[in-house]
Amino acid sequence: MDTEAIREYLPRFAEAFLLTVRIGWMGIGLSLVIGIAGAFILHYRVPVLKGLTKGYIELFRNTPLLVQLFFIYFGLPKLGVMISPEVCGFVGLGLLGGSYMAESFRSGLEAVPGIQSESALSLGMNRRQIFFYVVLPQAFAVSSPSVVANVIFLLKETSVFSAISLMDLMFTAKDLIGLYYRTTECLTLLVVFYVIMLLPVSIVGRVLEKKVRSGYSHG
Amino acid sequence: MDKRELLSAEHVYKYFDGTPILQDINLKIKSGEVVVIIGPSGCGKSTLLRCLNGLEKIAEGKIELDGDMVDPASKEICRLRERIGMVFQSYELFPHKTILDNITLAPIKVQKRKRTEAEEEALKLLERIGLSAHKDKRPSQLSGGQKQRVAIARALIMHPELLLLDEITAALDPEMVREVLEVVLDLAKEGRTMLIVTHEMAFARAVADRIIFMDEGRIIEEGTPERIFEAPETERLQRFLDNMSF
Numbered sequence: 001m002d003t004e005a006i007r008e009y010l011p012r013f014a015e016a017f018l019l020t021v022r023i024g025w026m027g028i029g030l031s032l033v034i035g036i037a038g039a040f041i042l043h044y045r046v047p048v049l050k051g052l053t054k055g056y057i058e059l060f061r062n063t064p065l066l067v068q069l070f071f072i073y074f075g076l077p078k079l080g081v082m083i084s085p086e087v088c089g090f091v092g093l094g095l096l097g098g099s100y101m102a103e104s105f106r107s108g109l110e111a112v113p114g115i116q117s118e119s120a121l122s123l124g125m126n127r128r129q130i131f132f133y134v135v136l137p138q139a140f141a142v143s144s145p146s147v148v149a150n151v152i153f154l155l156k157e158t159s160v161f162s163a164i165s166l167m168d169l170m171f172t173a174k175d176l177i178g179l180y181y182r183t184t185e186c187l188t189l190l191v192v193f194y195v196i197m198l199l200p201v202s203i204v205g206r207v208l209e210k211k212v213r214s215g216y217s218h219g
Numbered sequence: 220m221d222k223r224e225l226l227s228a229e230h231v232y233k234y235f236d237g238t239p240i241l242q243d244i245n246l247k248i249k250s251g252e253v254v255v256i257i258g259p260s261g262c263g264k265s266t267l268l269r270c271l272n273g274l275e276k277i278a279e280g281k282i283e284l285d286g287d288m289v290d291p292a293s294k295e296i297c298r299l300r301e302r303i304g305m306v307f308q309s310y311e312l313f314p315h316k317t318i319l320d321n322i323t324l325a326p327i328k329v330q331k332r333k334r335t336e337a338e339e340e341a342l343k344l345l346e347r348i349g350l351s352a353h354k355d356k357r358p359s360q361l362s363g364g365q366k367q368r369v370a371i372a373r374a375l376i377m378h379p380e381l382l383l384l385d386e387i388t389a390a391l392d393p394e395m396v397r398e399v400l401e402v403v404l405d406l407a408k409e410g411r412t413m414l415i416v417t418h419e420m421a422f423a424r425a426v427a428d429r430i431i432f433m434d435e436g437r438i439i440e441e442g443t444p445e446r447i448f449e450a451p452e453t454e455r456l457q458r459f460l461d462n463m464s465f
């Protein structure tokens with residue numbers, strides 16, 4: 001292992017790391033918004049939208065992210081919508097993640113007993129207040145383990161961003177290997193940066209799960 | 220004491236999948252009155268309570284709170300429910316909130332009261348039910364009896380005109396029943412209007428101004444506790460009371 005080379009590549013990897021983290025988390029943010037909206041539509045059986053949401057979820061859960069990104073990146077310009085690789089990565093990840101998050105939140109919503117809403121109703125709360133103050137926080141708690149699993153999955157999925165020429169970690173590693181053939185060094189850096197990106201999430205996830213298990217029995 | 224009529228239900232009918240649950244229920248509750256409903260399981264007493272604050276839609280009849288129609292489909296229903304407190308058998312505290320936040324959530328969000336003011340009143344209520352030390356705990360850290368007392372405080376902070384108690388001791392371990400019923404007795408003494416469904420006959424007798432006996436969705440008998448327990452007029456009530464005593 002050539003430490004000199006590692007030191008030399010480090011700035012490029014660090015830059016790629018920041019880009020990956022930024023687009024990854026933006027995509028996750030979008031996926032949470034889509035997921036909550038989708039779960040709401042499914043749980044409360046909103047007419048018309050329910051069918052569309054189901055179709056969306058099945059479509060995005062059963063196609064690879066790479067294919068979805070190609071559709072967005074190469075397909076949209078044909079329809080006259082120009083889109084940068086960054087926006088494409090963000091939107092693509094958000095749409096894929098949204099389909100997974102919707103299912104996670106839906107099962108969380110279903111775990112909240114209906115009588116919780118009734119007790120909130122009896123206190124004079126309206127439907128919106130009940131959803132945001134009573135049902136959603138409990139649904140979050142129940143679904144948090146699977147949401148964390150989704151977050152980890154999505155962060156790992158960012159590795160296909162290189163296919164649409166986003167200079168993420170994977171792209172950088174491949175690029176440097178192609179230029180200098182320092183395969184071992186580049187792959188080591190790649191692993192290290194992915195672990196740096198994901199390990200904190202895993203740890204936070206485990207703490208969350210413990211907290212959820214201890215404090216949330218009903219009554 | 221003001222003795223105006225607070226709640227009235229006239230000719231109320233309710234069905235579940237075609238099966239009659241409530242049949243021709245007529246009920247009037249005066250301000251300050253404590254009315255207890257007794258009756259066998261499945262006689263419709265809990266359903267009646269749920270209809271009175273609009274959690275269930277009635278098929279026929281009319282329910283009014285101080286002249287305002289209780290109708291789950293109307294826009295005013297949230298305002299009405301605010302005026303009717305309800306405590307459930309299974310407590311239904313919000314598990315993600317502390318005891319204090321459980322009590323202050325509705326006054327802050329629904330009545331738009333200031334947090335400091337709501338918390339001040341919540342602390343007074345907690346002191347009254349002897350749970351001040353638990354204000355920062357989660358519901359899962361409390362016993363059933365403690366949770367049920369918090370549920371009562373959560374209803375009281377809304378200053379309801381009427382309090383509905385739906386078998387509030389039915390899920391409790393026997394040694395916790397007393398601490399909850401004492402709170403209710405205390406409320407009765409200060410002149411709260413309450414409609415109580417219970418299986419605790421001794422408690423019913425102690426707290427009620429009037430007792431209603433229901434069976435198969437109908438009101439069979441009603442009268443003072445003495446009249447109901449000492450001199451039941453119908454065979455059904457006689458049989459029910461015989462079954463309840465050991």
